[in-house]
Amino acid sequence: MNEISTKERILDVAERLFAEKGIKETSLRDITSAVGVNCAAVNYHFGSKEGLIHAVITRRLKPLNQERLRLLESYEAGADNGPISLEQILHAWIAPTIELYLRNPRFMYIAGRIISDPNKELYPFFVPQFEQIFLRFKDSLMRALPNLPERELLLRMLFILGAMIHTWTNYSDLERFSSGPWPQTIGEEVTESLINFCAAGLQAPFPMQIGETP
Amino acid sequence: MNEISTKERILDVAERLFAEKGIKETSLRDITSAVGVNCAAVNYHFGSKEGLIHAVITRRLKPLNQERLRLLESYEAGADNGPISLEQILHAWIAPTIELYLRNPRFMYIAGRIISDPNKELYPFFVPQFEQIFLRFKDSLMRALPNLPERELLLRMLFILGAMIHTWTNYSDLERFSSGPWPQTIGEEVTESLINFCAAGLQAPFPMQIGETP
DNA sequence: ATATAAAACAAACACTTGTTTGAAACATTT
DNA sequence: AAATGTTTCAAACAAGTGTTTGTTTTATAT
Numbered sequence: 001m002n003e004i005s006t007k008e009r010i011l012d013v014a015e016r017l018f019a020e021k022g023i024k025e026t027s028l029r030d031i032t033s034a035v036g037v038n039c040a041a042v043n044y045h046f047g048s049k050e051g052l053i054h055a056v057i058t059r060r061l062k063p064l065n066q067e068r069l070r071l072l073e074s075y076e077a078g079a080d081n082g083p084i085s086l087e088q089i090l091h092a093w094i095a096p097t098i099e100l101y102l103r104n105p106r107f108m109y110i111a112g113r114i115i116s117d118p119n120k121e122l123y124p125f126f127v128p129q130f131e132q133i134f135l136r137f138k139d140s141l142m143r144a145l146p147n148l149p150e151r152e153l154l155l156r157m158l159f160i161l162g163a164m165i166h167t168w169t170n171y172s173d174l175e176r177f178s179s180g181p182w183p184q185t186i187g188e189e190v191t192e193s194l195i196n197f198c199a200a201g202l203q204a205p206f207p208m209q210i211g212e213t214p
Numbered sequence: 215m216n217e218i219s220t221k222e223r224i225l226d227v228a229e230r231l232f233a234e235k236g237i238k239e240t241s242l243r244d245i246t247s248a249v250g251v252n253c254a255a256v257n258y259h260f261g262s263k264e265g266l267i268h269a270v271i272t273r274r275l276k277p278l279n280q281e282r283l284r285l286l287e288s289y290e291a292g293a294d295n296g297p298i299s300l301e302q303i304l305h306a307w308i309a310p311t312i313e314l315y316l317r318n319p320r321f322m323y324i325a326g327r328i329i330s331d332p333n334k335e336l337y338p339f340f341v342p343q344f345e346q347i348f349l350r351f352k353d354s355l356m357r358a359l360p361n362l363p364e365r366e367l368l369l370r371m372l373f374i375l376g377a378m379i380h381t382w383t384n385y386s387d388l389e390r391f392s393s394g395p396w397p398q399t400i401g402e403e404v405t406e407s408l409i410n411f412c413a414a415g416l417q418a419p420f421p422m423q424i425g426e427t428p
Numbered sequence: 429a430t431a432t433a434a435a436a437c438a439a440a441c442a443c444t445t446g447t448t449t450g451a452a453a454c455a456t457t458t
Numbered sequence: 459a460a461a462t463g464t465t466t467c468a469a470a471c472a473a474g475t476g477t478t479t480g481t482t483t484t485a486t487a488t
Contacts, residue, residue, distance in 0.1 A: 027445065038468075039467095113330060116384070156407070158385065163372075163374075166376020166380065170372065173341075198373075201412065201415040243474085257477060262477080
């Protein structure tokens with residue numbers, strides 16, 4: 001009755017292997033043999049390997065961006081048309097990713113990898129899912145930082161994106177540099193540190209800026 | 215006389231193709247046919263594909279880290295044993311990468327990709343080249359920020375690393391979000407913005423910290 | 429010029445890749 | 459129970475992978 005369908009089991013295993021070995025480095029036979037089905041199952045259920053990749057991505061990315069938008073709008077509604085704090089904007093942007101990471105660490109590896117992939121095969125599919133939400137947050141940040149030139153704001157958003165993605169994918173590497181014990185997985189505390197760091201970076205005085213109101 | 219050896223031409227082309235298509239996605243035949251030599255040339259000169267990859271990396275990474283160390287030590291020598299500014303530390307860490315990027319944008323793509331690659335095949339080779347210099351900068355930062363707990367410092371260094379790498383590899387993506395004209399390549403100005411952003415982030419007050427001396 | 433070493437070559441090797449095919453097993457509906 | 463549609467399977471396909479082999483060309487040294 002409550003069995004998981006083959007289609008969904010393929011998605012789960014593919015997500016895991018994509019994260020562990022990389023997308024290109026994972027063969028369909030790796031996936032299907034781990035699931036325990038025939039190698040043709042992927043082509044049957046998803047049409048092609050690319051179809052499988054798309055399905056793996058969309059399954060997580062859609063709810064993630066919906067949650068981001070939901071949070072941002074709830075904060076903005078609470079401040080009725082007034083500007084909301086940087087911390088709130090950053091929280092709406094970052095917190096859902098950490099929640100998703102806590103529930104499913106593997107997907108974040110995949111997302112981070114696709115974004116930093118110079119082979120832009122997946123870009124035409126991936127970027128449009130980000131465009132809308134990115135512009136939405138850009139608008140929010142422009143209202144919160146009215147004196148910051150657009151170019152500088154975009155650069156700082158790029159820095160934030162990089163810090164966030166890199167934290168997902170490389171947090172565990174820090175263990176070797178720590179003299180004390182190092183928690184194996186990312187927790188709420190890291191979210192706070194990241195938001196804290198980024199908020200300070202966003203508020204950094206812009207060198208060329210004159211007559212700024214603090 | 216002044217001809218470029220086959221070995222070096224292979225390195226140049228491999229670097230270009232690795233950056234454009236990815237390492238795993240680039241076949242030896244892609245490289246050798248672009249150079250105009252036989253497909254066995256790579257195995258002859260570098261032993262294997264992995265040998266070629268190692269050679270491509272080391273050629274750029276070694277001078278980069280040497281320059282970073284040189285800058286850091288020159289700053290520290292100028293302050294005779296006193297603490298040096300965050301901006302100086304960050305400059306020693308970031309500026310050489312941008313200089314390398316200006317001279318050779320392609321390598322930075324490769325480096326960024328290897329770091330964010332979940333397939334850790336290249337890690338045992340790549341990370342040791344970073345370990346020493348990373349610890350060196352960690353020490354410098356700990357002296358400049360004596361009140362910051364080690365864990366928080368390491369996290370912030372991770373954020374900085376991510377911002378830097380992501381800027382190398384994804385700067386051009388910002389064009390689509392800019393309403394005005396967007397310079398195609400990264401210039402000195404971006405370095406300054408990055409250092410500015412990271413310095414502010416490093417100096418962010420740590421929530422759990424009490425009795426801090428500014 | 430001749431011997432010796434280095435470099436480049438064509439051709440094949442064994443292997444893996446994503447995909448397709450046609451038949452078998454299963455489930456559902458009539 | 460028979461017919462229909464869905465899912466799974468074994469087997470093969472064509473194309474591409476890194477690597478090895480033995481030979482030929484080129485350069486260097488005696």
